[in-house]
Amino acid sequence: MTKSIFVTQPVLPHLADFIPYLEQIWDNKILTNCGPLHQQLEHELCEYLGVKYISLFNNGTIALITALQALGLEKGEVITTPYTFIATAHSIIWNNLTPVFVDIDILTSNIDPKKVEQAITDKTVAILPVHCYGLPCDVELLKDLADKHNIKLIYDAAHAFGVKHNRKSLLNYGDLSVISFHATKVFNTFEGGAIVSHSLEMKTKVDQLRNFGIVDEVTVSDVSLNGKLSEIHSALGLLQLKDIEQTLNARKVIDELYRELLRDVDGITCIKRTASDIDNYAYFPIVVEDSFPLSRDELFEKFKEHNIYARKYFYPIMTDFDIYKKYADHTPNAKWLSEHVLCLPMYPTLELEICQNITKIIKGL
Missing domain, CATH: 3.40.640.10 (Type I PLP-dependent aspartate aminotransferase-like (Major domain))
Structure with missing residues (x-):
């Protein structure tokens, strides 16, 4: 791109x-x-x-x-x-x-x-x-x-x-x-x-x-x-x-497209959004499983080669910051997810063709 x-x-x-x-x-x-x-x-x-x-x-x-x-x-x-x-x-x-x-x-x-x-x-x-x-x-x-x-x-x-x-x-x-x-x-x-x-x-x-x-x-x-x-x-x-309703509807279309295109990709899990009656599709986080050919960080860098800037959100967890290490406790799930999550581009004006190209990069690995 x-x-x-x-x-x-x-x-x-x-x-x-x-x-x-x-x-x-x-x-x-x-x-x-x-x-x-x-x-x-x-x-x-x-x-x-x-x-x-x-x-x-x-x-x-x-x-x-x-x-x-x-x-x-x-x-x-x-x-x-x-x-x-x-x-x-x-x-x-x-x-x-x-x-x-x-x-x-x-x-x-x-x-x-x-x-x-x-x-x-x-x-x-x-x-x-x-x-x-x-x-x-x-x-x-x-x-x-x-x-x-x-x-x-x-x-x-x-x-x-x-x-x-x-x-x-x-x-x-x-x-x-x-x-x-x-x-x-x-x-x-x-x-x-x-x-x-x-x-x-x-x-x-x-x-x-x-x-x-x-x-x-x-x-x-x-x-x-x-x-x-x-x-x-x-x-x-x-x-x-x-225009908030148009904004939410546009986000829903992008969310549904991503899910359809990534549905059968081994090693990539889309975090489910089924817990609410009405959603706002605020983000599109994927989990890069250990079985995927690249690590989360490697996929992150691969996207940048194509001028795509995803986000490791949330990374690191709070207790990995020096100022909060003294409050650290045993939180393995949070630690694991922070090292495997990647939020893909998501905003109402995002072109569907770009979404398709993003998923092609994932599938092409």
Whole structure:
């Protein structure tokens, strides 16, 4: 291939359609501090996602940090997965809590509830699972564990925009759910994120924490961060939301084509996406088995020879980073998957012919 094909490409509306939103911002001269477009986007996202309350943030990492703070967790341990992006673990440390990494179910790539239960102690204050690749965790079993031990349950739902489980939004599970609107995500606002909560009281608290802990002009209740989303980012979100169904449908077509073309390739396994009622096809991860002629890393390099840039996502696992090695535990499934997984290019405008060429490279080995 002559042009470079990356693992993802941001979805962008037509620039001409964005101009009227910019003109509105220029006219009202409100750029941030929860202006009218920010409020409108919160309202429209609640309706589209089927959630009661949503609080927009400038990125998903600040939203994760704030979610843990909003639950008022005292010093203690938070059980999470080592098979995730670094922001998940960072949010725990930023709150002066201790991460406890437990293994995953290798078939789903999500945290294993059995391992979670084994790790719960009197120091445990919360569970922070990740809906990896937008695939739902075992939300029912994790809820039972949280209720049984009276601990909080916060979902890193960065990948899970628009996913439905048991006929309702996956974001309605847990005490709080955190979404990312980063440029690489299914729905983006350039940079951005959100916390989904289930009561007006919690939303009010989250909104205050998002704004330095300010309650009113003379009251500051908490030491917290500035996590507000600007009007320009909000405007982009409103425009993106108009075409989200076309985006999801295009992703579905690509997902189905990849699966058909790779169905009978020995040594290549496509991670199944059958756990949700409505999927968002956020990523297309394959597992390069030991029986395949090339290792995962060799296939990764082979793709680059053809100007195809796949992604080892997630690699390495959290506890292989020097800063998290002291928290390492026995997580063989996470370790194995991180060394065998490869995410193929997946974005709505990806040409089907390119998908076919990508699979021909795999089959030609």
